[in-house]
Amino acid sequence: VWRPIFDKLEVNDRGKIKIFENNNIFNVAYLSSNNLEKNKLINDLNNLTNFYEDWIKNQKDIHVENFYADAKNRIISKCIQSKDRILEGISLLKDDKVFDLFKLANKAMLISMVHSKRISNGPFELGASNTDKFNYLDAAEFSWRPFQLAFFFQVLPSLINEEHIDRETVDLIWFSTGGGKTEAYLFLAAFELLRRRLFFGKRGEGVAIINRY
Numbered sequence: 001v002w003r004p005i006f007d008k009l010e011v012n013d014r015g016k017i018k019i020f021e022n023n024n025i026f027n028v029a030y031l032s033s034n035n036l037e038k039n040k041l042i043n044d045l046n047n048l049t050n051f052y053e054d055w056i057k058n059q060k061d062i063h064v065e066n067f068y069a070d071a072k073n074r075i076i077s078k079c080i081q082s083k084d085r086i087l088e089g090i091s092l093l094k095d096d097k098v099f100d101l102f103k104l105a106n107k108a109m110l111i112s113m114v115h116s117k118r119i120s121n122g123p124f125e126l127g128a129s130n131t132d133k134f135n136y137l138d139a140a141e142f143s144w145r146p147f148q149l150a151f152f153f154q155v156l157p158s159l160i161n162e163e164h165i166d167r168e169t170v171d172l173i174w175f176s177t178g179g180g181k182t183e184a185y186l187f188l189a190a191f192e193l194l195r196r197r198l199f200f201g202k203r204g205e206g207v208a209i210i211n212r213y
Contacts, residue, residue: 009048009146011055020051026143032107033137038099045090045153048146053083082154085166089153092160101198105191109183113142147173148184155188160195185211 009020024030025044056079064072093099114136151173158166173181189209196204 009051011051012058013054018051018054020048022047023143026146026149027140028106028110028113028142028144029137029140031144032103032110034103036103038093038096042090042093045093045149046087048149049083049086049090052086052150056080056083082150085154085157086150089156092156097198098160101191101194104194105187107136108190108194109187110136110139110142112186114139144183144187145180147175148180148187151184152187152191156191159188159192 011018011020022044025041025048030036031041056076059072059076059079062072093102114134118134151171155171158164158169161167173184175181189211193208196208198204
């Protein structure tokens with residue numbers, strides 16, 4: 001199966017390769033910490049999105065045959081739309097409740113990742129698995145892929161605002177098996193489950209997410 005690999009974020013800036021080197025914003029434990037600084041995170045995420053914008057500009061400069069020109073312009077237009085939606089999603093972190101929910105959703109995913117790793121060598125005989133207490137924030141080896149964070153923030157505005165113009169838009173991640181689609185969906189699901197309980201209390205209980213595989 002062909003799988004594109006873009007985990008190393010690079011962009012060609014007039015012949016000079018620029019690399020996005022702030023890996024902290026992808027680290028799940030870092031994003032789960034109570035010590036996470038809101039304004040710094042927003043600034044760092046905006047820098048990532050600006051890096052994406054530079055990449056889009058590079059695509060505009062790529063020459064294609066006239067037959068493909070309409071397709072190129074259509075795809076670039078969608079990229080710009082995605083960039084704008086991501087920036088809108090990041091701006092929602094200015095709200096303290098949304099920021100706290102973002103950290104909680106990251107922690108929920110971190111806990112899941114830690115326990116998945118602990119049982120990766122199973123199945124175990126009864127009593128043989130590791131059940132020692134664990135400080136989840138010490139698990140620094142788990143990171144989001146850039147597209148997973150981008151997907152989260154792209155969908156966030158229409159998830160929170162039921163009157164949002166993108167509410168009827170279906171955002172689909174197209175990626176081969178093992179690329180991280182499920183984790184991206186579950187991250188957003190964790191946020192929504194927590195949000196409903198925080199914002200709506202008892203009314204926020206019940207079915208909130210429907211998955212179809």
